[in-house]
Amino acid sequence: MGRITLDKVRKAFGEIEVIPPLDLTIEDGEFVVFVGPSGCGKSTLLRLIAGLEDVSGGEIRINGKDATNVPPAKRGLAMVFQSYALYPHMSVRKNIAFPMKMAGVPQDEQDKRIAAAAAALNLTDYLDRRPGQLSGGQRQRVAIGRAIVREPDAFLFDEPLSNLDAALRVGMRMEISELHKKLATTMVYVTHDQVEAMTMADKIVVLHAGVIEQVGSPLDLYRAPRNKFVAGFIGSPKMNFIEGAEAAKHGAHSVGVRPEHLAASPSEGTWKGTVGVSEHLGSDTFLHIHDTGLADTITVRVGGEFGLHHGDTVYLTPQLDKIHKFQADGLRIE
Structure with missing residues (x-):
């Protein structure tokens, strides 16, 4: 289960309100993309869901339970960041195993999960290499593998493809979409790239100055934008x-x-x-x-x-x- 509900959630830094109260429901198994220009609040909203930022008001519920003040590690979520944040001295295998080791997962279960994640991400032949011996796309797959083995209720992606070149971005876009189909787990994905949003999402959330301008399927937003901002943001050119x-x-x-x-x-x-x-x-x-x-x-x-x-x-x-x-x-x- 990976249903996430935001009820009147807001965020302020001192006197500055960056996210006015908003409501949003992310259904179990959905691939939801937060999209908008730089500074629109999309990464802040993701961090609120993850528990990496404290909410200034409202309630966050995960699978119907109030998670507003629950520590990040206890929310049942796994986050993949823009930077790969891999340990350079560890092999791919040990990088992927690290969160399980910290959680005290038995070794035989660790091995099973590592094998499954490596197979899903085409990393089986690279498990004994170190991050420095991998391409950017392979390193990002290792970061995703580290999230998969935690078996979370939902994955949170914060602009994971920003550091990749154009060809790798297209390839990784496809791989993450395929992974979503295989795992059937809720995924919340942040990007400023509306092409990524259009090609990957079941549901797009368009943000502007912390406000949700429109929520809908990619084609809904393309065919019937609610306002000029959405109309101008969705579609290329x-x-x-x-x-x-x-x-x-x-x-x-x-x-x-x-x-x-x-x-x-x-x-x-x-x-x-x-x-x-x-x-x-x-x-x-x-x-x-x-x-x-x-x-x-x-x-x-x-x-x-x-x-x-x-x-x-x-x-x-x-x-x-x-x-x-x-x-x-x-x-x-x-």
């Missing part, structure tokens, strides 16, 4: 926003349209502009369009072989059923 007369035509203070919901043509369309920088990614090209009279830059996603270049005239046509409308206060108009 980010949504284009337009105000003024064009927004008024749609009965809104502002409208948003994603780059993939714009068609580009060299000869005809709704909005006329000039091609600026083109980002060629192979299968896709991102065109940054200027001189539309709508916004400083409109980004459009087109096929990789699209034949327009810097300075060319281009016409853009939005998919009308994919235009998002927002009020003056930023809330979505249904």
